[in-house]
Amino acid sequence: MRKGRLKPGQRVQLTDYKGRKSTITLAEGGEWHTHQGVLRHDELIGQTEGIVVANDAGYEYQVLRPLLNDFVLSMPRGATVVYPKDSAQIIQVADIFPGAHVLEAGVGSGALSISLLRAVGDTGSLHSYELREEFAEIARGNVEAFFGQQHPGWEIHLGDAGTTPLEIEQPQTVDRVVLDMLAPWDCLNMVKTVLAPGGVWVSYVATVTQLSRLAEAIRDSEGFTEPEAHETMLRTWHLDGLAVRPDHRMVAHTGFLLATRRLAGDHRPLQLKKREKVSEPSAEDKAAWGGNQEDAVWDEESLKTRVVSKKKARRAAANAQTIADKAKGVPQE
Numbered sequence: 001m002r003k004g005r006l007k008p009g010q011r012v013q014l015t016d017y018k019g020r021k022s023t024i025t026l027a028e029g030g031e032w033h034t035h036q037g038v039l040r041h042d043e044l045i046g047q048t049e050g051i052v053v054a055n056d057a058g059y060e061y062q063v064l065r066p067l068l069n070d071f072v073l074s075m076p077r078g079a080t081v082v083y084p085k086d087s088a089q090i091i092q093v094a095d096i097f098p099g100a101h102v103l104e105a106g107v108g109s110g111a112l113s114i115s116l117l118r119a120v121g122d123t124g125s126l127h128s129y130e131l132r133e134e135f136a137e138i139a140r141g142n143v144e145a146f147f148g149q150q151h152p153g154w155e156i157h158l159g160d161a162g163t164t165p166l167e168i169e170q171p172q173t174v175d176r177v178v179l180d181m182l183a184p185w186d187c188l189n190m191v192k193t194v195l196a197p198g199g200v201w202v203s204y205v206a207t208v209t210q211l212s213r214l215a216e217a218i219r220d221s222e223g224f225t226e227p228e229a230h231e232t233m234l235r236t237w238h239l240d241g242l243a244v245r246p247d248h249r250m251v252a253h254t255g256f257l258l259a260t261r262r263l264a265g266d267h268r269p270l271q272l273k274k275r276e277k278v279s280e281p282s283a284e285d286k287a288a289w290g291g292n293q294e295d296a297v298w299d300e301e302s303l304k305t306r307v308v309s310k311k312k313a314r315r316a317a318a319n320a321q322t323i324a325d326k327a328k329g330v331p332q333e
Contacts (some may be wrong), residue, residue, distance in 0.1 A: 001148040001327065002065065006044050009148070009326045013070055014039070014061040023066055023074045025326045068118070071146055072111045076320040078138045078313035079108035082180060082204060083254050085234045087115040093259050094176045094202040098124055101173065103194065105129040105161035105187065106180035109316070110139030112204075116178065117143065117151050125153040127168065129161045134313035141320025148327045162186045169194040180204040185217040192223050197264035204255050211256045222268045224260040231256050 001010060006026060014022045014032075024032050030041035037057030044053065044063060054060045066074065069084040082090070090112065096102060096119035107113055107130040116126050130136040136156050144150055157164055161181060174194045179187060184203040191201050201224070205211050215227045235250040263269060326332065 001146075006047055006049060006063075006065075008041075008045060009329050011066055011071070011145070011323070011327070012044060012049070013064050013066040015064070016059070016061055021070070021074075023070065025323055027326065027332070068114065068146075072114070075109065075111070075142045075145070076138060076316040076323070077109035077111075077142075078132075078135050078308045078316045081109050081111035083251065085232050085251060086204060086254055086257065087112050089230075089232050089257055090178060090202055090204065091115055091119050093257055094178060094200045096120060096176055100124045100175040102126045102176045102178065103129070103165060103169065103174045104178045104180075105165075107139040107156065108135055108180065109320075110142040112178065112180060113139055113143055113154070114146050117147070117154055120153060122152055125155070126151075127165070128154070128156045129164055130156060130158060131160060132313070133158055134310060134317050135308075137317035138313065138320050141317060141322075141324040144324035145320065145327045162190050165190050165194055172196045175199050177201040178204070182210070184210075185214050188217055188221055192221065192262070195262040197262055199262045200259060201262065202257055202259045204257055206255045208256075211258060214258055218258075218260050219269075223263055225263065225269055226272055227258050227260040229256055229258045 006012060008026050008028050011023055011025050014024065016036075022032075022034075024030075024041075026041045026045055028042065028045065032039045032041070032055075034055075036059040037055035039053065039055040039061065047053075047063070049064045051063050052060055053063055072081055072084055072087075075081075090096075094102075096116060098119070098121035100120050101124065102116055102120055104113060104116060104126060105128070107128045113126065113128055120126055128136075128139070130139065136158055140156060143154065157168060161179070171193050173196060175196060176199060177191050177195050179191075179202070181187075184205065195201060203214055205214060211229055215229065218224050218227045231253060233250065233252050236247045238245050238247050322332075
């Protein structure tokens with residue numbers, strides 16, 4: 001799927017002279033229609049990528065296989081995908097290595113799953129947990145479309161991430177845990193049980209309130225190292241002769257990453273000196289920050305995130321499965 005000559009079922013990215021990109025799935029006898037004309041798939045099948053072809057009206061396109069970044073941003077989706085800039089940081093911060101056993105919760109559309117599967121390789125394994133069945137179907141289709149087959153190390157399970165892994169994973173056998181969910185502190189006991197000593201836990205959260213509550217929950221559990229948090233901002237540059245400057249638009253805040261490591265047994269973390277200087281917030285400060293945190297409702301509405309309807313998710317799942325079937329060579333009706 002990633003090298004050699006172009007074949008039916010593979011996705012290719014077409015770029016015109018204005019830099020506009022379109023992604024299509026090749027099919028024998030297929031045609032791609034635009035207001036600029038018709039491009040026949042047979043003219044691409046059997047060719048190497050990196051060529052420039054013209055449609056029947058003479059309009060030219062540069063032909064390349066989409067990179068992982070391109071695939072993620074163009075694939076069918078239900079939930080918002082983890083952006084490539086954050087996926088790359090998660091792989092690095094969590095130290096995902098070939099052969100690792102990784103637990104992921106909050107699959108969404110499968111963007112992060114693809115990056116994790118690439119990192120663990122054929123000798124590693126990824127167990128993904130998702131609460132919504134329609135999201136699991138979208139992710140399954142996107143993963144199969146990218147790899148052209150089922151990944152040998154991937155399993156996806158439906159259920160509550162806080163309890164379902166306890167029924168499947170053996171204690172202290174998971175090397176890395178990656179959570180992308182609204183209330184990751186609900187999984188604290190699960191992570192503490194399944195994560196091996198020295199293992200890394202990385203959570204992806206969207207808001208400062210989530211970040212703060214998760215950090216304090218980890219500290220209160222006394223089973224992990226001092227949590228560390230950061231965000232990544234990506235700014236592209238305009239390159240045109242001597243006009244070299246930052247672009248006016250950038251991908252700024254998408255989410256925070258919070259990372260910590262599991263301590264062995266009942267060992268407690270060292271009390272860092274910098275924590276001794278931090279005063280306990282007053283009752284007034286806590287009330288102003290968010291009131292009674294135990295009674296707070298952490299859902300899409302309260303956090304002002306986009307709610308994906310079941311109808312839209314099912315439509316995205318069907319689209320993802322169609323692309324996956326083409327990639328696997330399944331005959332189309």
